Amino acid sequence: MASVKFVGVSKVYGSDSKALTDFSLNVKDGEFVVLVGPSGCGKSTTLRVLAGLEEATAGRVFIDGNDITDETPSKRDIAMVFQNYALYPHMTVFDNMAFSLKMRKIPKDDIKQAVMETAEILGISQYLERKPKALSGGQRQRVALGRAIVRHPKAFLFDEPLSNLDAKLRVQMRNELARLHSKLKATMIYVTHDQAEAMTLGDRIVVLKDGFVQQVAPPLEVYNNPCNKFVAGFIGSPAMNFFKAQVSNSILKTINGSMKISNIDNGSYTMGVRPEDIVVSEQGKFGLSVEVVETLGNEKVIIGTTSSDEQITARCKPDIDVIPGGNLKFDFDVNRIHFFHTDGIEKKV
Numbered sequence: 001m002a003s004v005k006f007v008g009v010s011k012v013y014g015s016d017s018k019a020l021t022d023f024s025l026n027v028k029d030g031e032f033v034v035l036v037g038p039s040g041c042g043k044s045t046t047l048r049v050l051a052g053l054e055e056a057t058a059g060r061v062f063i064d065g066n067d068i069t070d071e072t073p074s075k076r077d078i079a080m081v082f083q084n085y086a087l088y089p090h091m092t093v094f095d096n097m098a099f100s101l102k103m104r105k106i107p108k109d110d111i112k113q114a115v116m117e118t119a120e121i122l123g124i125s126q127y128l129e130r131k132p133k134a135l136s137g138g139q140r141q142r143v144a145l146g147r148a149i150v151r152h153p154k155a156f157l158f159d160e161p162l163s164n165l166d167a168k169l170r171v172q173m174r175n176e177l178a179r180l181h182s183k184l185k186a187t188m189i190y191v192t193h194d195q196a197e198a199m200t201l202g203d204r205i206v207v208l209k210d211g212f213v214q215q216v217a218p219p220l221e222v223y224n225n226p227c228n229k230f231v232a233g234f235i236g237s238p239a240m241n242f243f244k245a246q247v248s249n250s251i252l253k254t255i256n257g258s259m260k261i262s263n264i265d266n267g268s269y270t271m272g273v274r275p276e277d278i279v280v281s282e283q284g285k286f287g288l289s290v291e292v293v294e295t296l297g298n299e300k301v302i303i304g305t306t307s308s309d310e311q312i313t314a315r316c317k318p319d320i321d322v323i324p325g326g327n328l329k330f331d332f333d334v335n336r337i338h339f340f341h342t343d344g345i346e347k348k349v
């Protein structure tokens with residue numbers, strides 16, 4: 001396995017389609033890094049530049065300290081797993097997994113051993129003689145994984161590998177990937193638009209927007225201390241609530257009420273509150289008329305509107321007594337409010 005380093009990498013498609021701008025990142029040997037961001041933010045481009053499938057417009061890429069920016073893809077020794085599996089339809093599972101080793105003229109017995117061992121890890125030993133069309137989506141994804149694992153590459157790159165699976169299978173494969181990572185201790189760079197995947201899989205998360213890195217940090221750090229309003233709104237589900245707020249002499253005025261607050265300068269801000277930091281109570285200083293109640297078993301998600309017409313999402317205990325059309329009083333957890341500047345990239349205060 002190996003470390004990966006991007007230094008000031010940019011990619012412009014054609015003359016003016018800027019997909020990635022000044023991207024720098026150090027991925028440690030054995031680390032699991034997740035690139036996350038909305039569609040079109042440059043995630044696939046980053047992987048493709050690392051794999052050598054796209055040429056960087058500027059910057060350098062290093063594997064284990066060696067500059068591989070101008071190296072051909074085959075010399076980079078990197079395995080990429082895609083959303084659409086890209087299996088060879090006319091080959092059996094065994095041959096799909098053995099293919100890259102055969103190309104490298106590895107002895108037959110060694111190939112057999114590598115494929116059998118990997119199939120065992122992935123629980124696909126009984127399908128080795130089948131063709132891909134006789135497999136379910138989850139089994140195909142395992143074969144695609146297996147094909148990457150047998151090669152013992154320097155790094156694994158995953159481009160939204162679970163997007164084609166149904167929700168339950170996606171969670172199961174996500175867990176398997178996490179287990180696989182701790183077993184193989186492999187360097188993995190994983191791309192997804194799904195913030196839950198990013199949170200659960202990554203040692204560190206890289207949040208991208210419009211080709212620019214927003215924040216690089218461990219999942220909880222990104223969740224608890226998002227660097228700007230974009231990251232705050234993108235990570236977390238249901239998403240963070242945002243309101244306009246004014247602070248004057250330790251009094252915070254927002255929506256239809258006010259509360260005491262310390263340690264924040266006078267001024268106008270965008271205030272962010274996660275749904276779990278809205279505290280429903282009869283003495284609450286703020287009011288809400290309830291529109292939707294989602295009963296999830298372990299919690300209720302309440303969506304409502306304030307008298308000043310802001311929409312609010314709150315996560316509450318499952319036994320809270322509330323119905324659509326009713327009213328609620330609530331407070332904000334004063335220690336969990338995020339403040340953002342209202343100009344530019346709306347940096348965290």
Ligand SMILES: Nc1ncnc2c1ncn2[C@@H]1O[C@H](COP(=O)(O)OP(=O)(O)O)[C@@H](O)[C@H]1O
Nearest residue numbers: 013017018019038039040041042043044045046
């Ligand atoms: N081959 C290409 N030619 C021109 N523009 C491209 C090409 N590939 C990607 N792009 C553009 O670059 C941006 C980033 O694309 P991509 O890296 O695929 O995003 P993501 O994987 O995050 O959805 C998008 O605006 C996309 O339209």
Ligand SMILES: [Mg+2]
Nearest residue numbers: 043044045159
């Ligand atoms: Mg993509």
